[in-house]
Amino acid sequence: xxxxxxxxxxxxxxxxxxxxRNCPEGAIFFALKGANFNGNQFxxxxxxxxxxxxxxxxxxxxxxxxxxxxPDCLTTLQQLAEKHRMTLNTPIIGVTxxxxxxxxxxxxxxxxxxxxxxxxxxxxxxxxxxxxxxxLQLKKEHEIAIIEMGANHPGEIKTLVNIARxxxxxxxxxxxxxxxxxxxxxxxxxxxxxxxDFLKENNGKAFVNQGNEILFNKAQQxxxxxxxxxxxxxxxxxxxxSDPFLSIQWNGHQIKSQLIGRYNLENIxxxxxxxxxxxxxxxxxxNAIENYxxxxxxxxxxxxxxxxxxxxxxxxxPTSMNASLxxxxxxxxxxxxxxxxxxxxxxxxxDSEHQKVADKLSQSTISEILLIGPxxxxxxxxxxxxxxxxxxxxxxxxxxxxxxxLVLVKGSNSMKLIECVGLL
Numbered sequence: 001x002x003x004x005x006x007x008x009x010x011x012x013x014x015x016x017x018x019x020x021r022n023c024p025e026g027a028i029f030f031a032l033k034g035a036n037f038n039g040n041q042f043x044x045x046x047x048x049x050x051x052x053x054x055x056x057x058x059x060x061x062x063x064x065x066x067x068x069x070x071p072d073c074l075t076t077l078q079q080l081a082e083k084h085r086m087t088l089n090t091p092i093i094g095v096t097x098x099x100x101x102x103x104x105x106x107x108x109x110x111x112x113x114x115x116x117x118x119x120x121x122x123x124x125x126x127x128x129x130x131x132x133x134x135x136l137q138l139k140k141e142h143e144i145a146i147i148e149m150g151a152n153h154p155g156e157i158k159t160l161v162n163i164a165r166x167x168x169x170x171x172x173x174x175x176x177x178x179x180x181x182x183x184x185x186x187x188x189x190x191x192x193x194x195x196x197d198f199l200k201e202n203n204g205k206a207f208v209n210q211g212n213e214i215l216f217n218k219a220q221q222x223x224x225x226x227x228x229x230x231x232x233x234x235x236x237x238x239x240x241x242s243d244p245f246l247s248i249q250w251n252g253h254q255i256k257s258q259l260i261g262r263y264n265l266e267n268i269x270x271x272x273x274x275x276x277x278x279x280x281x282x283x284x285x286x287n288a289i290e291n292y293x294x295x296x297x298x299x300x301x302x303x304x305x306x307x308x309x310x311x312x313x314x315x316x317x318p319t320s321m322n323a324s325l326x327x328x329x330x331x332x333x334x335x336x337x338x339x340x341x342x343x344x345x346x347x348x349x350x351d352s353e354h355q356k357v358a359d360k361l362s363q364s365t366i367s368e369i370l371l372i373g374p375x376x377x378x379x380x381x382x383x384x385x386x387x388x389x390x391x392x393x394x395x396x397x398x399x400x401x402x403x404x405x406l407v408l409v410k411g412s413n414s415m416k417l418i419e420c421v422g423l424l
Contacts (some may be wrong), residue, residue: 002301003079003083003318004083004399006070007083007084008078010136012070013026013028013052014018014136016028016029017051018032018129018362020039020042020045020049023049023204024051025050026051026052028051028052028053029042029043029051029076030054030073030076031043031054031061033073038058038093039056040061040257043056043062043067045391047064047067050141050212053066053067055068055074055076056068056069056070056073057071057114058083058217074128074394076164076421077129077132077133077158078128081131081132081133081136082164082165082317084135084136085164086164088139090142090170091143091168092144092146092166092167093108093144093145093169094149094161094164094168094195095101095121095146096126096149096151096169096171096172097170097172097173097191098172098175098261098317098320099173099264100173100221100263101126101172102126102148102272103259103294104267104300104332105146106120106150107268108120108270108290110271110291111271111272111274111280111288112144112274112278113288114275115279115280117142117143118142118143119134119142119145120134120138120146120251120408121134121146121148125158126149128159130263132163135163135164141169147166147212148196151159154183154187154190154257155183158198159194161198162198165226165349166198166199166295166327167197168207168277169199169204169205171195171196171208172267172270174188174294188380193218195287199423200223204226204227205224205227206219206227206232207229207270208226208227208229209228209230209266209270210226210228210232211230212266219358229273230266230269235242235272235273237250237255237268237383238250239262240258240266244259244260244301244308245260246259246264246268247305248265250286255268257292258288258290258294258301259292259299260299260301260310260317261312261323261397262323263323263324264299268289271285271289275288277376298314299312300312306402306404307337307403307404307405308405308406308407310328310406310408310409311409312408312410313332313411313418314390314413317338318343318349318356318357320410321340321343321410325360325361332340333406334404334405335367335406336365336407337363337368337402337406337407338366338409339370339407339409339411340357340369340371340372340408340410341372341376341390341411341417342372342373342374342375343357343412344415350375351378354375354376354379357379358371358379361383362363362381362382367405369385370384370385370390370393370396371386372386372388373387373411374388390419393420394419394420402424
């Protein structure tokens with residue numbers, strides 16, 4: 001069965017699932033494989049649960065008239081998504097970057113939905129599976145799609161842009177993350193700029209932060225059409241306060257956001273620039289940004305009975321960790337505490353980057369420093385209390401509660417720091 005035949009089948013049954021536990025009536029199941037599972041084994045079960053058809057890439061499981069064999073289910077899923085995207089020809093904005101891409105994507109969506117019927121990546125389903133699954137939800141009535149793209153190895157953005165084929169793109173920033181996979185900081189830059197390469201080759205346009213020297217220079221070198229924003233550009237803003245919520249001044253408007261962190265200024269200005277490009281009014285943009293509430297453990301504020309919490313526990317790398325700490329240190333008022341978890345996938349620079357964070361903490365006036373994980377365990381940070389994992393941390397917190405403080409909780413998602421929030 002070729003991709004055109006598969007696409008005709010999809011038009012009749014436009015719901016895709018890759019999870020045998022979730023089988024909507026009439027859906028099509030794609031049997032994907034992972035380190036600990038083989039979707040082929042569940043193909044027949046999905047038909048019994050109500051799926052109309054299933055695709056497998058191991059011939060022994062194609063033993064039913066509703067189950068079809070293809071050489072590779074993931075590749076077929078990606079080809080189907082690209083075919084669907086090209087058929088509908090919906091304008092697509094691709095969003096990538098080391099830090100801030102999910103928040104920026106959410107802000108862009110909040111702005112554009114004031115005027116347009118949009119589709120956008122849910123959560124951070126931004127990989128080789130999440131991107132095609134999002135694209136396959138495109139409908140004729142969607143006027144714009146916003147597709148987030150993540151990567152931790154060279155070539156991954158190239159793969160994703162060739163599926164999503166964006167008309168516009170934005171790289172939020174480049175920073176030290178996934179160094180283990182990219183090999184170097186230069187590897188990070190080159191991979192993110194695969195988005196610029198695609199836009200150049202396909203007459204697309206890039207929204208470029210003119211204040212980011214690396215990205216601005218890369219865009220200039222590659223000769224892509226740009227829509228500048230940020231420092232020195234027509235679309236820029238300045239911070240009024242961040243105690244703790246970020247308030248900014250833009251175009252005669254004061255915008256009181258519900259985001260924590262001065263570093264979110266760039267994300268907000270990016271959303272403003274995209275809103276203006278798509279002819280939204282200033283009032284629509286201000287309203288959208290002020291009403292956006294983070295709910296995904298990114299720059300999120302939570303007031304408990306005992307403390308004020310800044311929860312930024314979905315991801316951590318040296319760039320985002322230092323930005324969060326710098327912002328936290330500048331906040332006035334309450335006595336402060338930090339709960340920081342290891343930054344993962346840093347390869348040979350892991351020890352030095354964790355020590356830099358420890359040095360910053362040692363020089364700060366933060367009264368309580370709790371560090372979690374084997375990487376932070378190796379640092380020299382005299383005032384810190386150190387814990388192997390979140391279980392040990394929770395045991396400590398249950399016996400030594402933190403009271404009356406502003407608490408920053410930040411670490412890589414795999415550190416599971418979100419599990420300590422209930423004790424704060």
